[in-house]
Amino acid sequence: MSDILAVRDLEKTFGSLVAARDITVSIPAEQTVGVIGANGAGKTTFINMITGHLTPTKGSILFEDKDITGKPSREITRLGISRSFQVAQIFPTLTVRENMVIAAAIARRSGGMLGAVTTPVHSGAAIAEAEATIELFQIARYADTPASTLPQGVRKLLDIGMAVVGWPRLLLLDEPTSGISIEEKFDLMQVVMSALKTRKITVLFVEHDMEIVGRFADRVLAFYDGTVIADGTPHETLDNPRVQELITGVRLKPTGFADA
């Protein structure tokens, strides 16, 4: 089977609220998949279940033919699935380089907890890996800047870079352009997507801007009311009448301005 990710009959309920239901999707390796849908349609719930942040109520998730349903997030990370966050999750008191080095060192370590105690964080390999990723995401001129003072776009790039530094095979981006001005969005996505192509990473990204989805996705999943209502090329999905009626027809506002 060439699918890197196979999700079957996934469901998540919180009490009587159904956040996700009947999600069955297969994603082949190296595909770039856009995920669209209104707020509360189940996009983030879907991503949180794949990364182990939430345990599905029903259904199964196979990653490279291995069942990862309900595994803790750190175990899933070690298997090769990484994620970025809607609000950039970085270490504000460290510089960009320190952020990246620690992410690289953790990704490269072996031997679990004991390995963490016995492996020096500043190994040559981890530093080289961190520098390469900083270059790849074009944030080298901020390398020595404390992360708390970074411009919004650079924070996002650092957040995604830290997810990529460990060479994941599957990356989930939760609204990579949220909190970014319209003028900067395309440049940011250009940098991110070409970096991910270079590393041959399969990508699933949640996005509200249909222009960006149309431009960068090979395939688009449309979520509505907790389930997938359309799945196809960007053209097919965005031209789908139900999608137009329920999702794109409405003027959508990006959510979660990080520093508001």
Add this chain to the structure above:
Amino acid sequence: MFLIAAAAGPALPDWVVSLTTIAFSNALVVLGLVVLWRAGLVSFGQALYYCIGAYIVALIGRWAGFTDAFALVLLGGVGAGLVAALVGALLARYREIFFAMLSLALSMILYGVLVKTESLGSTDGFSVTTPTFLGFALHGDKLILALYWLTLGIGAVAALAVGTYFRSIAGALAAPIRDNEIRVEFLGVSVTGIIHIKVVIAGVLGGLGGALGALTIGHVDPNMAYWTTSGGFVFVTILAGAGSVAAAFVGSLLFEVIRTIAVDVMPGLWQMVLGSVLLLTILFLPDGLGSLVARLKKRGEARS
């Protein structure tokens, strides 16, 4: 630093040697607090491990008649480390004030038990059998000097080990854990696991410090687990700062010197002097003594 101090030992007056021995055995406990502090955790109950280390030494001497100083100190460290591993499973799930209060509560439980235990002298405690060194029974000046060297040796090894730990992934994760635990988990590391390790390291260091303290003072009592003892260690940690390993030792030494002088000069008001020192440290050196070095270095760079 440790080698110079060791070589200077025989030339120093007895009171300086004793003071340094006490200061450096306390510094081990402080070093443990620094390990926790870096991850944003404060323990108000570090006296728990200090007291356990001390009582292990005293009890083995009393019941088994075993008196080899080096082995006793190691046993004190291991014993306290085992207790830390046990209670750490619980402690590692708490943060901030909850971590501080829970560790305080655990130390006060031990205090309560020791106070109620008549066979161990209740609040009076009991005396520690004079230790031997590789079979040699030493007395007077020689005993003081031997304990001094033992403390320096263990201090040096602990300083090296903790320095190495700070440069490891687990050690370097202290600031990230303080900053953003979610991200640490998503990088593939168990935050609880890392904090558990820190609690154990701090416990071992506390036990070593307590064991050395018991041998040096020659007496153990339940006050070693009392919250004021823990408070004293936190005090020194604030004075020293979490910036470097050396600061824990320098800070402890400074604390003992200030206390000795203050008690000598104004016996009724020495606590006030210490309080003022703490206040001034917080106001003018919020990152502790260790930050002075970094500050001077920066000023030097700016000038050149």
